[in-house]
Amino acid sequence: MTEKSLHEDTIVVHDGYDASLHHGSLTVPLYQTSTYSFENAEQGERRFSGDEDGLIYSRLGNPTVQLLESRMAALEKGQGALAFGSGMAAVSAVLVHLTKAGDDVLCSRGIYGCTFGLLGIMEEKYKITHRFIRMTTEEEIERAIKPETVCIYVETPINPTMELVNLQAVVNVAKRHNLRVVVDNTFSSPYLQKPLEIGADFVLHSATKYINGHGDVIAGLLVGNDADEMQTIRMSIQKDYGGIISPFDAWLLIRGLKTLPIRMERHTSNAEKLIAFLKTRAEVDQIFYPYDENHPEYAIAKAQMRAGGGLISFTIKGGKEQARQFLNRLSLIKIAVSLGDAETLIQHPATMTHSSVPEEERLQMGITDSLIRLSVGLEHADDLIADLAQAFENK
Numbered sequence: 001m002t003e004k005s006l007h008e009d010t011i012v013v014h015d016g017y018d019a020s021l022h023h024g025s026l027t028v029p030l031y032q033t034s035t036y037s038f039e040n041a042e043q044g045e046r047r048f049s050g051d052e053d054g055l056i057y058s059r060l061g062n063p064t065v066q067l068l069e070s071r072m073a074a075l076e077k078g079q080g081a082l083a084f085g086s087g088m089a090a091v092s093a094v095l096v097h098l099t100k101a102g103d104d105v106l107c108s109r110g111i112y113g114c115t116f117g118l119l120g121i122m123e124e125k126y127k128i129t130h131r132f133i134r135m136t137t138e139e140e141i142e143r144a145i146k147p148e149t150v151c152i153y154v155e156t157p158i159n160p161t162m163e164l165v166n167l168q169a170v171v172n173v174a175k176r177h178n179l180r181v182v183v184d185n186t187f188s189s190p191y192l193q194k195p196l197e198i199g200a201d202f203v204l205h206s207a208t209k210y211i212n213g214h215g216d217v218i219a220g221l222l223v224g225n226d227a228d229e230m231q232t233i234r235m236s237i238q239k240d241y242g243g244i245i246s247p248f249d250a251w252l253l254i255r256g257l258k259t260l261p262i263r264m265e266r267h268t269s270n271a272e273k274l275i276a277f278l279k280t281r282a283e284v285d286q287i288f289y290p291y292d293e294n295h296p297e298y299a300i301a302k303a304q305m306r307a308g309g310g311l312i313s314f315t316i317k318g319g320k321e322q323a324r325q326f327l328n329r330l331s332l333i334k335i336a337v338s339l340g341d342a343e344t345l346i347q348h349p350a351t352m353t354h355s356s357v358p359e360e361e362r363l364q365m366g367i368t369d370s371l372i373r374l375s376v377g378l379e380h381a382d383d384l385i386a387d388l389a390q391a392f393e394n395k
C-alpha cells in the first residue's frame with residue numbers, strides 16, 4: 001500500500017516517517033540543533049552552492065520541522081508546506097510573497113484582528129489596499145475586483161461571527177481574473193475542510209489552535225499547491241524574515257497532529273450538545289454555528305465542511321455588562337482567547353480579540369457587545385452544560 005492511498009487518520013500518525021532510519025525510534029526524533037557539521041570544507045561549499053542536498057542551518061531546514069511540514073502538506077493535499085513560529089508569521093509570509101506596492105487584497109468580511117492590523121501596516125507603508133466584502137456568491141466577489149487586485153484572502157468560518165465564505169465561488173472568480181486565493185483554515189482544521197482541493201492556492205493555520213490542540217505552543221503553517229513556489233518562499237521570505245518554528249515546537253505539533261481527527265470529532269459532538277442546551281435558554285438571543293440549520297450559509301457549510309467543528313458564537317440578551325457577568329460566573333470554562341484546546345475557552349470578542357478593530361468596522365463585521373465566542377473543548381459535555389447552566393442561573 002502506498003502512502004498516497006492512506007486515510008488521513010493514518011497519515012497523521014505515519015506519513016513520511018521511516019523508523020528504520022532512526023534506530024527504530026517509534027516516535028519522530030527531536031533534532032534540537034541549530035546547525036549541522038560538514039564532513040569537510042568542500043562539502044560546505046557544495047551545500048551552499050546547491051550542488052549537494054543536505055542540511056546547513058536550522059533556519060533553512062531541520063529534520064523534525066521537515067517531517068511536520070511534509071505531514072501537513074499530505075493532510076491538506078498540498079505540494080509543500082512551511083512551518084512558522086506563529087500563525088501571524090505564516091500570514092505575513094504569504095501576504096508579503098503575493099503583494100507589492102500599489103496592489104490590492106480583497107478580504108472576507110471579517111478576519112483575525114492581527115491580520116487586520118498587518119493589512120493596515122501594509123497599506124500605510126506600501127500603499128497595498130484591502131477591502132472587506134461578503135463572499136457568498138460569485139456576483140458579490142466579481143463586483144469587488146479592481147485592476148490592482150492580486151489576491152483574495154479569506155477566513156471561513158469567519159472569526160468570531162461564524163459567517164461563511166463560499167470557497168467554490170471565490171475560486172471560480174479568482175480563476176477568471178488570474179488572482180491567487182489564500183484561505184486561513186484555522187477554525188476548521190484540515191480534517192473538516194480542504195480548501196486546496198476546492199482550488200485555493202494557499203492554506204494557512206494558526207497551528208497554535210487545533211493542529212497542536214493542547215494549548216502549549218504558538219506556531220503557524222502555510223501549505224501551497226505548487227512545490228517550487230513553496231521552495232521559493234522558504235529560501236526568500238521565510239529565510240530572510242526569519243519567523244521559523246523551533247524544533248521542539250514542531251515535535252509537539254507532530255504529537256498533537258496524531259489525534260487531530262478524533263479530537264475534531266469530539267469537539268464537534270460536544271459543540272452540538274452545547275448548542276442544543278443553549279437553544280433552551282431564554283438568556284440566549286442568537287446562535288451562530290455553521291452546521292446549524294438556521295445558519296444563513298448552512299448550504300455552503302454542508303458543501304465545503306465535513307462537520308460544524310468546535311466553535312460556537314452566541315449573543316446574550318443585554319449588552320457588554322451582561323456578557324461580562326456571565327463570563328465571570330463560569331468556573332470550569334476558562335476565560336481565555338485562543339481556541340482548539342482540550343479546555344473549553346470563552347471570550348468576549350468586542351473587548352478582547354477584536355478590541356483593536358475600530359467600533360464601526362467591528363459592528364459592520366457583526367461583532368456586537370453581546371457576542372460571546374465559545375471554543376468547545378474535550379471535557380464531558382454534561383459538565384460543560386452544568387457550568388453554563390449555573391452561570392445563567394446564579395444572577
Ligand SMILES: Cc1ncc(COP(=O)(O)O)c(C=O)c1O
Nearest residue numbers: 086087088112159186206208219
Ligand atoms: C483565525 C486566526 N488566524 C490567525 C491567527 C494568528 O495565529 P497566532 O496567534 O498563532 O500567531 C489566529 C490567532 O488567534 C486566528 O484565530
